[in-house]
Amino acid sequence: MKFRIYRYDPEKDAKPYLQDYDVALDPHDRMLLDALIRVKAVDDTLSFRRSCREGVCGSDAMNINGRNGLACVTNLNDIKEPVELRPLPGLPVIRDLIVDMSQFFKQYHSIKPYLVNDSPAPEKERLQSPEDREELDGLYECILCACCSTACPSFWWNPDKFVGPAGLLAAYRFIADSRDQAIAARLDDLEDPYRLFRCHTIMNCVDVCPKGLNPTMAIGRIKDIMVKRAV
Numbered sequence: 001m002k003f004r005i006y007r008y009d010p011e012k013d014a015k016p017y018l019q020d021y022d023v024a025l026d027p028h029d030r031m032l033l034d035a036l037i038r039v040k041a042v043d044d045t046l047s048f049r050r051s052c053r054e055g056v057c058g059s060d061a062m063n064i065n066g067r068n069g070l071a072c073v074t075n076l077n078d079i080k081e082p083v084e085l086r087p088l089p090g091l092p093v094i095r096d097l098i099v100d101m102s103q104f105f106k107q108y109h110s111i112k113p114y115l116v117n118d119s120p121a122p123e124k125e126r127l128q129s130p131e132d133r134e135e136l137d138g139l140y141e142c143i144l145c146a147c148c149s150t151a152c153p154s155f156w157w158n159p160d161k162f163v164g165p166a167g168l169l170a171a172y173r174f175i176a177d178s179r180d181q182a183i184a185a186r187l188d189d190l191e192d193p194y195r196l197f198r199c200h201t202i203m204n205c206v207d208v209c210p211k212g213l214n215p216t217m218a219i220g221r222i223k224d225i226m227v228k229r230a231v
């Protein structure tokens with residue numbers, strides 16, 4: 001199978017370049033990550049992240065033929081050759097397909113991605129009705145792969161100011177949680193020309209999410225709640 005892969009080692013290379021590979025696959029290789037491991041076997045200088053190989057850890061997100069996705073859940077039958085692989089767009093490259101995720105996680109942590117509830121803890125756990133629990137479906141499954149935020153033009157232009165789709169999905173996950181007591185503070189924090197309102201509903205985020213989540217819908221719900229509390 002033919003590959004064209006972005007290479008850049010800042011300690012050795014003056015600038016990035018694309019390197020061609022032609023590797024023999026095993027009949028059992030089904031996913032792009034299997035093929036990348038074959039490439040690594042012929043050139044161990046190639047660097048990429050991976051861990052679970054099941055679409056759970058989010059570490060092997062990359063740009064595959066122009067579209068962000070996870071190598072481990074991308075079927076080799078579904079991609080055209082030569083397969084062009086680049087690092088996730090818009091983040092600094094550490095080496096080859098490995099990007100520096102600091103800015104992405106900084107935005108994620110900025111929305112306080114944990115339950116805030118200062119009432120005395122019950123003996124066992126804070127319960128929810130099945131209906132309230134259902135409200136969190138489609139919000140809690142995010143694996144923080146960054147495919148969405150790095151496909152979002154608003155995040156490319158303002159990564160230090162716009163929370164981005166992954167962070168905003170997480171923000172709504174807690175706003176929608178019947179056990180959370182910090183909803184007003186969460187909304188105040190997002191009521192800002194950049195943090196939330198830089199989303200222009202381009203929907204690249206929805207298009208690339210490997211878990212089928214819908215950050216645009218979550219962003220729309222936050223905006224609705226803000227409008228309603230203003231009237």
Ligand code: SF4
Nearest residue numbers: 152199200202203205
């Ligand atoms: S819908 Fe909003 S968050 Fe999603 S890609 Fe577009 S601008 Fe970014």
Ligand code: SF4
Nearest residue numbers: 142143145146148209
């Ligand atoms: S919303 Fe989807 S694309 Fe974005 S970080 Fe979470 S799992 Fe990845």
Ligand code: FES
Nearest residue numbers: 051053057058072
């Ligand atoms: S290796 Fe964990 S999501 Fe792909």
